[in-house]
Amino acid sequence: MSAVVAARRRITPGGLGATAALIFATAVALLPIAIVVFTAFKPIAEVNAYPPTLAPGEWTLDNFRRILDDLPLARLVGNSFVFAGGVTLFALCFDSLAAYALARIDFRGRGVLLAAIIGSLMIPFQATLVPVYQVVSDLGWVDTFAGMIAPRAADAFGIFFLRQFFLAIPRELDQAARIDGASEFRIFRSVVLPNAVPAVMTLGVFTFVNNWNDLLWPLVFTNSQEMGTITSGLTLLTGPSGIVPHGVMMAGSLVAIIPLVVIFLLVQRRFIESIATTGLKG
C-alpha cells in the first residue's frame, strides 16, 4: 500500500475496532482451510493427539503417500481437469455464440427465445437430474466424459450473463466491420469477443470452479472409481465402506483445493469485481 494512502487514513478507535473484528472473522473463515493444510502434513500420532493442535510439531509427507495407496489420485485430478475444463470450454463457446445472437442480431423469435432462456434460469439442475440421467443412459454415456460434459455444454445462466455484457459494447464498433461486409460470425469473433474478455474470463473461472467442486453431478453420472472426480472420489473414503484417518482425508482435500486457490489468486481482483457488478447485481 502506498505511503500516500496510509498517511491520509487517520487511526481512529472505530477503524481499529472494525479491523479487529474483521481479523477475527477472517480467522474463523480461514480456520477450516488452515486445518486442511496443516493436518495434511501432520504425523498420524499428532492428528489423533489430545489436546489437539493447529500446526504440526513435525512435518511429514506420510499422508500423501497413504492417499496415493487409497485412491488413484492422479487419475481423479486428471478427470476433474477434463470434466471441469471440458464443460468450461464448450460452455464458453456455445454460450457466447448464443449470447451474441441474442444481444446483437435482430431476428424473428428473439423475444420468445430470450424469455425461454431467462425462464430456464429458474430450473435447478437437481430438479432435472433423474430424466437427464435417463437421456445420458439412453445415449450409452453413463460413466463417460461425454455423459458428464454434454449436458452442461451450454447453460442458460452463461448465455444470459454474456448477453448482458455484449449489450453494453457500443454498436459503433461493428460499423466499420459491417461496411467491409463482415459476417455476423466475423464481427462476433473480431469485434465483440475481444471487447468481452473480462466477462468471458469471469464466466470461465466461475464455470470451472463450480464443476470442479460439484459433488452430486459426478456421483450420479459415474459409477466406477476410475471415472470419478477428485471431489466425488474423496467422499468414497468417508462412507460406510471405509473410514480413513483424518490426516489422509486432509491430504486429499489439499490436493483438491490447490488448483482452485492458484487460479483464484491469479484472477481474484477482477473476478470478484465482475461477479459483484456485471454478473448478479444486474
Place this chain on the structure above:
Amino acid sequence: MLTTSKARYRAPAPLGGRPRRRPPRRRSSGAAWGMLTPALVVLGIFVAWPMLVALRMSFTDASGFGDTAWVGLDNYVRAFTDPDVLDAMVNTVIYTALFTPAAVITALVLALLVNNSKVFFRSFFRTALFLPFMVSLAVGAFAWSYLLDPQVGLLNYWLSTSGVQLGNVLQDPTLAMPTVALVGVWKNFGFYFVIFLAGLQDIPASLYEAARVDGAGVLRTFRSITIPMLANTFTFVLVFAMIAALQTFDQIYVMTGGGPYGHTQTIVMEIYDAGFGRLELGFASALSYILLVATILLSVIQFVFFGRRGKDLS
C-alpha cells in the same frame, strides 16, 4: 452454416442517408439461428426434453425395470403424506430458516465493516473472506467434521477450554442441523459479501457528504441513507440465499448422510435416494417438480423486485 453466411455478400449501410435501422431480416436470421444452434441443441436435449419426460414420469410408477403404469397423482399425494418426505420438507424449511438469515446478516455486517474507509487491509479482507466460496462444500465438510470431532476436534477442544461442551454435534438430533447450516453459511457468505460490497460502493458519496454537512450522526446516516439505498441488493441476496438453501446436498451427504434418524434429510437428499438409491423414478420426478415449483415461486419474487429496481434506476 457459419461459413456460408460469412461468404455471402452484404450490402453496405447507406452513407450519409438515413441510417438503416436494422440489417435485412432474413439474412441475419440465418446467422442468428446458426449461432444459436449449438446451445439450443444442448439445452433442448438436456433441459427442455428432460423437463417434459420428468413431468410425464411423475404421473407413473416408473422404476427403471419392467412395465410402467400410469398412477395419476399418487406420487404427489405420497409426497405430501409420506412422513419421511414430509420430514425432509420440514427439514429443508428449517435449514433455510437457519441458513438464510445467518448467511445474509454475516455477509452484510462484514461488507459494512470492509466498506468503512477507516478500516485497514481492506483489499486483503475482501480476498480472504471470499476464499471459502472457492473451496468445495465437500472439502469444507471434511474440515468442519474434523474441527468438530468430539475426541480430536480442535474447535471442540478450544470451546471446551472456555467451558462450552458441544459433544458429538453431528450425532445430536438438535445440533446436527444447525451444524450443517453453519457449514453452508461458511461456504456461501463470501459470495453474498462481495455482492453487498458492490452495492455499498454504488451508493453515491455525495449523499454521505450531504448528510455530514447536515450534521447527521453515524446511526442516522446508516438508517436514512445506507439502508434504503441497499434495500434492493438486500432483497436480491435474500432470495438468492433462499434458493441456494432449497438445493442443499453436499455437506449433508458428507457430514451426516441425512442422519441422525433423518434429522438432516433434505429434499434433494430425498430425490437422490429415491431416484438413484431406490430407483423410484416416478416418485423422484414428482419430488423434483415440487422442488421446481418452490424454486420458481422464490425466483418470481426475485424477478418482481428485480423489475422494480430496474424501474427505480431508469
